[in-house]
Amino acid sequence: MEASSRGNAYVKINGLWVIASLGSDPDSSKGKFRDNRDEPSHQDNSQRIVTVQIDNSNGVHSIPLPVLRNITGIGRHRKTHESVSTALEKLKFEEYTVQLRKFSFCCEFYRVLMKHKLHRLSGTVQKYIFHMLEQMTNTAISLELFISPLRQTLKEVFECVSANERSMIGSKSMRRKHHDLVSNCLTRISLFQYTEREDDGNLSLLDLPKECLINIIKKLDQPHDIINVALTCSTLEVIAMDNAVWESMCFHHFNDKEIGDFVSHMELYSVDWLEVFKICSKKSKSLKKLYGDQLVLCNNCRGLFWRTVGHDCMNPDKQPSNTPISPAEFLDLLNL
Numbered sequence: 001m002e003a004s005s006r007g008n009a010y011v012k013i014n015g016l017w018v019i020a021s022l023g024s025d026p027d028s029s030k031g032k033f034r035d036n037r038d039e040p041s042h043q044d045n046s047q048r049i050v051t052v053q054i055d056n057s058n059g060v061h062s063i064p065l066p067v068l069r070n071i072t073g074i075g076r077h078r079k080t081h082e083s084v085s086t087a088l089e090k091l092k093f094e095e096y097t098v099q100l101r102k103f104s105f106c107c108e109f110y111r112v113l114m115k116h117k118l119h120r121l122s123g124t125v126q127k128y129i130f131h132m133l134e135q136m137t138n139t140a141i142s143l144e145l146f147i148s149p150l151r152q153t154l155k156e157v158f159e160c161v162s163a164n165e166r167s168m169i170g171s172k173s174m175r176r177k178h179h180d181l182v183s184n185c186l187t188r189i190s191l192f193q194y195t196e197r198e199d200d201g202n203l204s205l206l207d208l209p210k211e212c213l214i215n216i217i218k219k220l221d222q223p224h225d226i227i228n229v230a231l232t233c234s235t236l237e238v239i240a241m242d243n244a245v246w247e248s249m250c251f252h253h254f255n256d257k258e259i260g261d262f263v264s265h266m267e268l269y270s271v272d273w274l275e276v277f278k279i280c281s282k283k284s285k286s287l288k289k290l291y292g293d294q295l296v297l298c299n300n301c302r303g304l305f306w307r308t309v310g311h312d313c314m315n316p317d318k319q320p321s322n323t324p325i326s327p328a329e330f331l332d333l334l335n336l
């Protein structure tokens with residue numbers, strides 16, 4: 001079943017109308033329809049997706065894509081004129097926080113927000129953030145995902161709240177309520193145990209060929225994640241310590257020059273990439289962090305939006321050009 005409005009094509013998936021907006025190169029995306037369910041994907045920036053509501057009497061009405069407009073300044077001086085609560089509302093944090101793709105980004109954002117700006121948050125924003133932390137705890141436990149990063153965030157938030165309770169804005173009873181909430185979430189996540197898989201005779205991860213396992217582990221972007229994989233069993237320890245995995249890690253985090261300083265005099269087959277990674281990471285300020293989805297800033301219209309959701313660009317004729325914004329950079333541009 002298909003419908004069209006203002007040149008866009010729609011299909012109905014699972015009872016929802018879904019629009020495949022074709023960005024700057026309609027032909028390249030022709031026929032590719034995607035909904036906003038949270039399956040992993042490497043989506044082209046030019047492709048926009050939005051779910052639209054059905055109005056039986058008047059046809060299809062599109063919902064504006066979430067965007068925070070009029071970001072001024074560059075680098076650490078980027079700013080929005082909107083309040084924190086409005087900024088979070090415009091970017092649909094309440095809806096998106098518990099989506100799989102955006103979970104890690106939001107988890108990290110709440111961590112840095114509470115760690116550095118807790119004393120500046122209004123009572124309304126505090127209430128909102130603690131509510132989101134509770135929602136994330138419920139989601140992580142029910143899906144058995146994101147346990148480790150969420151535990152870290154809750155641990156740091158709990159420490160911040162305990163240490164700064166008196167400097168927080170709001171009544172004593174409200175502060176106590178927030179303290180108890182985050183304490184409860186931390187306890188729940190700390191006591192969480194993964195469900196052991198029953199011996200159902202089906203294939204498991206370890207049944208995959210070694211080359212497949214290496215390619216899967218290469219998708220991890222943080223060294224501690226690879227180490228954690230190595231700690232699970234002897235088979236995965238061998239895979240995680242494979243030279244190809246650490247070579248991929250080196251080229252993900254460091255540029256050719258940084259790597260070349262250590263390997264240019266070696267024969268490539270003899271390079272110990274784990275050692276190269278250790279040496280390069282000592283010289284590097286921080287490692288790159290990958291997110292399933294994250295905020296990006298449109299360089300053409302200065303709108304901030306979610307990378308996989310897209311935005312209605314105010315300068316649609318220009319070549320799309322976006323700058324990734326980390327959780328810490330997003331925090332910097334807020335009015336706090």
Ligand SMILES: [Zn+2]
Nearest residue numbers: 298301313314
């Ligand atoms: Zn734009």
